[in-house]
Amino acid sequence: MKTPPPIERLIGALRRLPGIGEKSATRLAFFMLSAPETLVIELAEAIRRVKQEIVLCEHCFDLTEVSPCSICASDARDRGQICVIEEPADRAAIERSGSFHGVYHVLGGALSPIDGVGPEELRIAELEERVRAGGVGEIVLATNPNAEGDATAAYLAERMRSLDVRISRIAYGMPMGGDLEYADHVTVGRSIQNRQVLE
Numbered sequence: 001m002k003t004p005p006p007i008e009r010l011i012g013a014l015r016r017l018p019g020i021g022e023k024s025a026t027r028l029a030f031f032m033l034s035a036p037e038t039l040v041i042e043l044a045e046a047i048r049r050v051k052q053e054i055v056l057c058e059h060c061f062d063l064t065e066v067s068p069c070s071i072c073a074s075d076a077r078d079r080g081q082i083c084v085i086e087e088p089a090d091r092a093a094i095e096r097s098g099s100f101h102g103v104y105h106v107l108g109g110a111l112s113p114i115d116g117v118g119p120e121e122l123r124i125a126e127l128e129e130r131v132r133a134g135g136v137g138e139i140v141l142a143t144n145p146n147a148e149g150d151a152t153a154a155y156l157a158e159r160m161r162s163l164d165v166r167i168s169r170i171a172y173g174m175p176m177g178g179d180l181e182y183a184d185h186v187t188v189g190r191s192i193q194n195r196q197v198l199e
Helices: 005-015 022-034 037-053 088-097 124-132 147-163 185-193
Strands: 078-085 102-106 138-141 166-169
Touching: 005 022, 078 088, 078 124, 088 102, 102 124, 124 147, 138 147, 147 166
Parallel strands: 078 102, 078 138, 138 166
Antiparallel strands: none
C-alpha cells in the first residue's frame, strides 16, 4: 500500500535535515502522527519562533536574540582576542571549556572549492575589517581540524599576516581519556607534533 502524500511530504521535508536519512525521517514522521497534537503544535511553534526571533550579531555573526550578542556586549570580555570559528555551535563548545575570555567571529563555514565555498562566501572581509579597526592583538584560528578547516586557517593566516596581529591556531591531538592504542594515526601524529615542554 502506498504511503499517503501528506506523510510522504513530511518524510521528504525531514530528510532535508542534516544527519536524517530515509529511515530516521520515516520514524520521526510516524512518531509525529501518533504523538499528542499539543506536542506537534509545540514543535511547529518552536520552529516558527526560532526563525522569527533569532538574528545574527552585528559584530561577530553568532546567533542571538538581540544584537550585539551578550558576549560582544560584555565589558568582561577581552576584545583584543578574536577567536575565529566556522559555525555558532563551535562557540558553544569553546565557551563550555571556560578557557577563552575574548570575543568571537563566525565565518559561516570553511573553504571548500568542491562545494563552491570560496573566500567570498565566508565572512573573511568582515574579520579583516574588525582587525583593521584596531585594538586586536591576537586572532585565534579555531577552525575544525580537517582538510577544509586547515585550508581555511592557512588562508586566513596568510591574508592576516600584514595586519600586525598575532595569529595562533588551536592545538589538537589526543582527547582527555583517550587511548593511544585506539586512536587513528593522524590524531597520534598531531599529538606528537603539538607536544609541549614540561617545566
